[in-house]
Amino acid sequence: MDKFTTHTGVGVPLKRSNVDTDQIIPAVYLKRVTRTGFEDGLFAAWRNDPDFVLNNPTYTGGSVLVAGPDFGTGSSREHAVWALQNYGFKAVISSRFADIFRGNSGKAGLVAAQVDEKVVQRLWDWLEDNPGGEITVDLESRTVRAGVGEDAVEDSFDIDDYTRWRLLEGLDDIGITLSHDADITAFEAERPSWKPVTA
C-alpha cells in the first residue's frame, strides 16, 4: 500500500445523506475478479442524470469527496472503496461513516475523514463560492483545509490512531499480523476440541 501523508485536490460536494454502497456501486458492477476497473460503476445510476455533480466539468479530476452523514452504509462490498479510488478519489469527508466502509477504506488506503456536521456544511458552502476549489486532507496533523483568508475553512478530523499510523507508513496489515504468528499458534492449541470444523 502507498504511504498517505497529505493530499490536496479538487473538492466534490455530494449533498446527500445515507449514501449506501449500492449507490456507490450497484451490485451488477461487482462481477469483476480484479481490484481495478470499477470506476465505470461509481454512482452509476446518478451519473445518468446530467445535473449530477460528477457530470459537471468543474469537478473533473475531483479527488476529495465531501458527503452528507451516514456515508457507505449497507453492503460490505470493498468494491465501493475501489470504485472511488479507481475514479481518482483519495479521501472522503463526512460527519458519519458506516463501520464496514470505514474499515475497508483504511485497509485499501482511502482516507475516511470524519468531521463535525457543521464542517461538512462549511466545506459545501466554500465549494459553492469556489467551484473547482481544492481541499487539503492532512493525515499527519489530522486537519482538513480549504481556501485562504477570511473564507478559509480549517478544522480537525477524526481517524483512529492505528489506521492513521498504518496509512502514514503504508503498512501491510497481514504482514503485521503474521509477525504475531506464535501468539496465534498458542491460541489455536488452547481451543476446545468440540468447536466445529468444516473439513
Place this chain on the structure above:
Amino acid sequence: MGKTLSEKVWDEHVVRSAPGEPDLLFIDLHLLHEVTSPQAFDGLRLANRTVRRPDLTLATEDHNVPTLDWDKPIADPVSRMQVETLRKNAADFGVRLHPLGDIEQGIVHVVGPQLGLTQPGMTIVCGDSHTSTHGAFGAIAFGIGTSEVEHVLATQTLTQARPKTMAVTVNGSLPEGVTAKDLVLTLITHTGTGGGQGYIVEYRGQAIEELSMEGRMTVCNMSIEWGAKAGLIAPDQTTFDYIEDKPEAPKGADWDAAVAHWKTLRTDDDAVFDKVIELDASTMTPFVTWGTNPGQGAPLGASVPSPDDFDEPNDKVATEKALQYMGLEAGTPLRDVKVDTVFVGSCTNGRIEDLRLAASILEGRTVAADTRLLVVPGSVRVRLQAEAEGLDKVFIASGAEWRGAGCSMCLGMNPDQLAPGERSASTSNRNFEGRQGKGGRTHLVSVPVAAATAVRGTLSSPADLQEV
C-alpha cells in the same frame, strides 16, 4: 463488575491485545462466496501465502446463481466467470465448497446454521454484511471487506477495535400476525440507519426469547441496517434444540461439554451496557418501508409521510428524494400502494418457517392478476424440505413462481431483477435505490404482508384478506 454476553465472547477470542492497538481476534468460522473473495485469493497468490485454516473455512455460491435452469451453465458470462473463479480458488487452496447443484448449496447465511456450523460463542465472519444473521445463536458475527477476507484467509484472525455494547430490550409479546421482521423494521425506523454504529447489540427481553431461531435470525440479520457492528441473542433451550440434530453439531461428550459452556454465555446481572434501548412488542403492528433506506418505514395502517413531518433538514431532503424516487405522494394510505412484484426469499426471510408461513396464507387463494410472486428458497435443503411438505404445490397453485435457491432478487446480481419503475414488496433487507434492479422501487415487508400483498395486489396484511 460482570460482563455482557458480547464481552464474554469477545474476550474468549483475543489472541493478542496491546495498548493503543486494536485487539487481534481469532475467527472460528470464515464463510466465503463468489463476489467478495476473488481478489482476496489473488492477494494470497501474489504474496505466496496459503489459507491458514481451510478446516475453519466454508464456501458456497449464492449471489450470482440463477434460480431457473440451475442445472445448466450460468448464461451470463461474467457471472459464470466469477463462480468458476471461486471453484478454482477453493480447489487450489483446499477449501470446502458447496457449488450450484450440490445439496448443501444456498445463501451462505442459511447454509451455516442448517449445517450446524453456526454455534453459540463463536466468532464468524464473511465478506457479506448480513453475516450478522449468525448472531441469533449467541455468536459474534459480522461482515468484512475483501482486504479483511484476505487477512482471515492468511491468518485466521482479524484486527478489531473493541466495540461499545448496547442492549435492545423488547418487552411484552408480539401480537398475533406480527413477526420478527415487523419488530426489526420498527426498531430501525426508531433508531435510523446510523443508530447502532460502533456497537455490538444484544437483543433481549420477552419478545426476543419467544422468537423461534428463524425469527431470531431475521432480527440479527438486519442489525447492519441500523449500522450495528453485530447483533446477538443469548443462547437458550430454543438454540440448543435447533442445533442438536444438525450434521455438524457436537456429538456425545462433545455435545455435553459444548452445552455446558454455552449455558455460561449470558449477560451477567451486574453487567453494564454502554447504551440501552427499550421497546414494547405488544404495541407493534405489521410494518413496511415507504422510502429508500430501511429506516424510512411506517406501520402498514399509516400513510406515506410528507417531508414536512420531519424536523431535521437532512431528513426533509431525504424524504423528498425518497418519495420522488419511489413515485409516491405524501398522504397516500400505504394500503393503497399498488405492487407489481412480490419477492419472498433472501437471508432475511428465506428459511423453511418463512415458506410455511407464506404457504399458509396463500393456500386456497390466488395471486392478483397484475402481480407476480417469486418464491425463492434460501438453500437447496429449504427447497427440498418445502417440496417434501407440498408447499411448492401451494405456491404454484396460487400462481406464484417456485424457484431454485440463492440471493436472487434481494440484490439482482442474477437475472431476477425489477424493471425500471417496477414496484416490489420484498421480504429482503434493503430498499436502496436500484437495489433490486435499476429504477426498481422496493418496499420491505414481512412474510405475511408479502403473501397478502400478492393476493390483493396492494400492500396488505392477512387481516385484509377474505376468508377462504
